[in-house]
Amino acid sequence: MSQSQSKLSRRTLFGAAATTGAVAAVASLLPAQRPDAEAVTEKPQEPPSRGGGYQLSEHVKQYYQTTRI
Structure with a gap:
């Protein structure tokens, strides 16, 4: 019985x-996600x-686009 368990x-x-x-x-074949260059360089406005x-x-x-029926 112990053999079948092992x-x-x-x-x-x-x-x-x-x-x-x-x-x-x-996982090694999937492409890495990199941030967009525009999103990194964009500075918030005053x-x-x-x-x-x-x-x-x-x-x-984009939000308003998703709420349209």
């Missing part, structure tokens, strides 16, 4: 090792002196 344990170990290796191989800091930025435009 074989099962060995199979589990080898299966886990194979799965880990496959995941590592796939808020207006009279208040009312709402601006129609690209982020806001």
Whole structure:
């Protein structure tokens, strides 16, 4: 009975090792995500002196695009 448990344990170990290796191989092939050059160099604008800091930025435009039916 202890032999069948050790074989099962060995199979589990080898299966886990194979799965880990496959995941590592796939992860190494995926392209790295790099930030956009425009997003890095963009500086925030000064808020207006009279208040009312709402601006129609690209982020806001994208949000409004997603809410259209």
